[in-house]
Amino acid sequence: MKIVILAGGSGTRFWPRSVKQRPKQFLALTSDETMLQQTYRRFLQVLPADKLFVITANRYRSLVQRQLPELAASRLLLEPEQRDTGPCIALTAFHFLSRDDDEVLVTMPSDHFMEEPEQLIEALRQAEQAAVSHRTIVTLGIVPTRPETGYGYMRTAVRKTDEAMLEVTAFVEKPPLAQAEELVRDPGVFWNSGIFVWKPSTIAHYMRQHQPYMWNLLSGGEDAASVYALLPKISVDYAILEKADSILTLPVRFRWDDVGIWTSLERIQTTDADGNIVGGRGKTFVDSTTDSIIYSDHPKTMIIGVRDLIVVSTAEGLLVCRKSDEQRIKTMLKTIEQDEGGA
Structure with missing residues (x-):
């Protein structure tokens, strides 16, 4: 199987560290390596390099090349522009099918945190065996550990307790808290990891069936650059x-x-004795502050007497919000961009 790492997202909920010029996947958030570097090198531990591909928007080509200098040009796929994961995965399938290559693909986000790469590969190998079958899509379903309102969920048809693969019967996208609390109590419900295992021909089949306009544009003989904006x-x-x-879905329990x-x-990350995470290029002084996330690139920053806040200051802007309100960052940023575009 091949691994295709999706690295074209915008990561707006990590503003103002993640910005259009350098989104989340190109930042070091969980270690000294960037999220993209972590993801690529996680697979490089267990798979040969010629099985690893990255797809990103053309505007991020140089970022990928700087962060992954070992990635051959032939294994870097480029979207002419950002159009979300539907067109991205359709373009990926078309790329391989146009080369008469229908080997199973794993399409994998570049900005997720995972440990135990051996367990991940073992799960993907199991999924690969099912995905070889005609028109079968396999996902990795994460056993939920908490009621999470920012994730997607999958309901499954559980018939026997020893089944390795479960049939997905419904998707639930980012439920409100009350529904999320109900979902995590159901043993047949899993988080949607966004990790999919399928053949290019399987992707093409469902694109022709459900997104014929998109697929016909991509496969109609025109250069992708000329039709992608459509x-x-x-x-x-x-x-x-x-x-x-x-x-x-294949249920998995790794972190x-x-x-x-x-x-x-x-x-x-590990919090300090007061429950804070403090980072950034500058020097930050914290007093009487608890359970907060603070990141500052300014030479000196003082945070005094706050609790449960996110405070992030970079050259791109300043964010101050309650942790309970952070799901609103993406929406507010979109509103600001629309206002600036109309100004």
């Missing part, structure tokens, strides 16, 4: 996964986090 901005979940008739929001760092 493609809809749509996630692969909405484009085909929620409409597909053969989706299986995983999508590192989607600032507070996800609290599950990965």
Whole structure:
């Protein structure tokens, strides 16, 4: 199987560290390496380099090349522009099919935190055996550990307790807290990891069936650069996964986090004695402050007498918000960009 690492996202919920010029996957958030470097080298421990591919937007080509100088040019796939994961995965499938290559693909986000690469590869090998079958999509389903409102969930049809693969019957996207609390109590519900195992021909089949406009544009003989701007901005979940008739999930229990929001760092990094995470290029002085996330690139920063806040200051801007409100960052940033665009 091949691994295709998706590295074209914008990571807006990590603003103002993650910005359009250098989004989340190109930042060192959980270690000294960037998220992209961690993901690529995790697989390089267990797979040959010629099985590893990265797809990103053309604007990030140089960032990928600087961070992964060992990645051959032939294994760097480029989107003409950012159009979400639906077009990205369709372009990936078309790339391989146009070369008569229908080997199973793992499409994998570049900005997730995972440990135990051997367990991950073992799970992917199991999924590969099922994905070889015609038109079968396999996902890795994470056994949920808490009611999480920022994740997608999958309901499954559990028939026997010893089944390795479970049939996905429904998707639930970012539920409110009350529903999330109900979901995590159901043994047949799993987090949607965003890790999919499938053949390029399987992707093409569902694209033709559910997104014919998109697929016809990509496969119609025109250069991708000339048609890509015409493609809809749509996630692969909405484009085909929620409409597909053969989706299986393999439940896994290894440590995983999508590192989607600032507070996800609290599950990965060690907090200080007061429950704070403090970072940045500058020197930060903290007094009478608890359970907060503070990042500053300014020479000196003082934080006094606050609790449960996210405070982030970079050359791109300043963020101050309650941790409970951080899901609003993406929406507010979009509103600001629209206002600036109309000014």
